[in-house]
Amino acid sequence: MKKISVTIILILLSQIGFSQDYQSEFQKYCQTNDIINQLKVLTEWKTANPEDAELYTSYFNYYFNKSRQEGLAMTVEEPNGERLVLKDSLNQIKGYLGSRVYYDQAELKKGLNKIDEGIKLYPNRLDMRFGKIYALGQISDWDNFTSEIIKTVEYSSKNNNNWTWTNNEKQEDGREFFLSSIQDYQVQLYETGNDDLLVNMRDIANEILKYYPKHIESLSNLSVTYLLTGDYDKGLEPLLRAEKIDPKDYIVLSNIAQGYKLKGNKEKAIEYYEKTIEYGEERAKEFARQQIIELKK
Structure with missing residues (x-):
């Protein structure tokens, strides 16, 4: 019985060792963008250990990187990075020629399918x-x-x-x-x-x-989605909930003040800017002081 146990342990250790070798070998070829050898390693790896979690992430990385394409494109909006400005005879800018990144949908889908398999198993x-x-x-x-x-x-x-x-x-x-x-x-x-x-x-x-329910960042995010669309009452509601959770959170207090300012309630806006001054860091305090001056004009 002991011999059998030792044999099983040795087999498991050897599988872990092979997995780590495949992983490091795959990463080595990733660094040199050698997609031919990347796929070769993945194919051997799948035969040796088809349900290795790192195999799924490696397949995903392989297909995702393979799907990424870059080429020149002409646009009317100024692109990031290096670009060529296109002008007409009157020296007016008519467009830009620059690099554009896009993704091959067929290759990307293969990667997404692989990572879905991995998520299902792990x-x-x-x-x-x-x-x-x-x-x-x-x-x-x-x-x-x-x-x-x-x-x-x-x-x-x-x-x-x-x-x-x-x-x-x-x-x-x-x-x-x-x-x-x-x-x-x-x-x-x-x-x-x-x-x-x-x-x-x-x-x-x-x-x-x-x-x-006490995640203040999410309460703030929820508020933003309403304040930006002009629904100020709904925007203030989650912020007031956040204040009850942490009455000294100066970011929440400042946002409540802004909500009341947008709503046209100067008195409540000043009240919350004063609370911001009480609990905030220096930059927040200075902003609140400026807002109070404006509101009192």
Whole structure:
């Protein structure tokens, strides 16, 4: 019996060793953009250990990187990076010629399918979920981006934020790390400047608040989606809830003041700017003082 146990242990150790070798070899070829040898390693890896979690993330990275294409394109909007300015005979700018990044949808779909398989087998692997969300953000597929975030938030209530990361290592401070990362995605939506995506932000914030009702950042996000559309009463409601959770949060207090200012209630706006001065850091205090001066004119 002891001999059998030792044999099993040796087999398991050898499998772990092979997995790590495949992983490091794949990463080596990634650094040189050698997609031929990347696929060769993945094919051998799949034969040796088809349900290795790192195999799924590596396949995803392979297809995602392969799908990324770059080429020249003419646009009327000024692109980032190097570009050629196109002018007419009157020296007026008529357009720009610059580099444009786009993604081959067929290759990208293969990657998304692989990471879906990985998530199904390893639902606690947060890097898999975040990798998929990142890819959807890169192609501006905001509906699926939002849907995946909501699925992940819902699952966080089931695994109690006991997340793992690369090589199935436990993610420390799971709850805090998870919520701060979701906040970054909310900021990503906001920074698109597309008002149509305020609904996406609202859906994510409401989903988070369903499981984390005291999450002040989500209460603030929810507020923003209403304040920016002129629905000031609905915008103030989550901020006032946030104030009850932390009466000294000067960012919340300043936002409440701004909400009342937009609504036209000068008295309440001044009251909350005064609270901001009481609890805020120096820059927030200075901003609040300037706002009070304006409101009292």
